[in-house]
Amino acid sequence: MDALKIQVAQLKLVMEQTQKAFDGISRPLLRISELAEAQAEDANLLLEEEQQGKSKLQIVGTVLDSLLVILTVSNNMTQDVMTSVNLTAEKLEGLTSQVANIETISDSINLLALNAIIKVSRIGAAARGLNVLAEEISKLSTNAKGKIADGTAVINSILAMASEFKGTLSSHLAQQMASSAQLASQTRQAISVLIANDEQLIRSMNDISKGTKKLKSEIEKVVAGITFDKITKECLSNTIIAIEGLVDHIAASIPEHDESNIEYAPDLSEMLKSYTMQSERIMHEMALAGETSDASADLDMWGNASTDKKDDDDSMGDNVELF
Incomplete structure (x- = not known):
């Protein structure tokens, strides 16, 4: 039972790490979205300034330089997000060790049932009560093995889902990086033609405004589509509930004076000494x-x-x- 309780604690730790990973991914993405929205607002401001007069073109150039800096920061933050995604995938892959622990618990329960039956067989007719107990342990072992198999299947599905999510999110972030690079290129072009061609400047500002709005929309879709933390939490919660139920079932089936010693060593030792x-x-x-x-x-x-x-x-x- 101690092994099962340790397993529950480990699964709860995985849930906490998954939530932290989700926060580490969503916060930078939302920050990038805010920066993209600021870019769109700055582009609109530039258009208004251009319409008010050519005397403010120098201010426009300064603002464009600021936009370029913002785009550079956005790219750097995107790289940090990619790192967070990789770390999250590594943590989720650690669930394979949880599967191995669960299988070990199953083997231990089966061994317990086998030992009980063997000891009852050696004692003989005087052990009718222990024979009933051995049958109960055997039933519990079969039930536990089935539930543990279900938990193993859930964890394997979580691993597959995490792998698929990693690929999808990486693809979205790569597209956003390309969008940011394109916006940076457009900004540099706008600076180079700022004085010579006002009409070209206006078109460039419009492109920047549209591009930043599109980037913001893409980021919002990605953040809204991040559901692996909720799915992982639900799956692990179900597994924890199943294991805790198994612990309660085992504890309820053991006599009160033997709850601290599941192998009933004191009683059997006295019988074996007399045999x-x-x-x-x-x-x-x-x-x-x-x-x-x-x-x-x-x-x-x-x-x-x-x-x-x-x-x-x-x-x-x-x-x-x-x-």
Whole structure:
């Protein structure tokens, strides 16, 4: 159960890291969107200044230089976003280790059930109560294995989704970088023809205004399309709920005095200490003769005085065939 609780804590940590990665991606994108909107506003301002008079053309040149700086910053921020995307993908790929941990838990539960059944078989007829407990452990093992398999499938789907998202977002960001580079080129052209050709300047400003609005729209679409954090959170939450339910189910099936020791080592140890070669011989003779032997007429399999005088095989339980 401790291993399952550790697994839940690890999945919650993955959820936190996923949320941080989403914040690291969305904030720079929104900042770029704000810069693009500022570019459009500056371009409109330039057109108004041009219409008011050629005396302000020098101011226009200064503003265009500022726009060029803004575009350069936008490109740098886009590079940072790409780095954040790669880091997020690496963190999500770490979920493969979570899959391995879950499979280890499944194997441990199966081994527990097998050990319980083997110990019950060795004890024999005196362990009817433990036989019921062994069957419960076996059922829990089967149930846990199914739920863990479902959790593994969910985590694998998250990994596939993260890989697909990385490719899609990288493509969008690459297009935005190309758009920013194109806008920077247009700005340089506008500066070079500023004094010589007012008409060309106006057309360039219009192109810049349209381009920045388009860039802003593209960024808003990308941010709106980022849903991997919500999907990841939902999938991991379902997995955590399933594992916590399994822990509660296991805890509820264990007697209160044995909750701290799932292998029931204290009880079985005492039984095994009392089980001797004499007990083995008595059980063997009872299985062959169908009645208590002369050597053990007053002793049970533990070497104690017997209070059960039945001579039929039914008194030995279902495990008589093991001997």
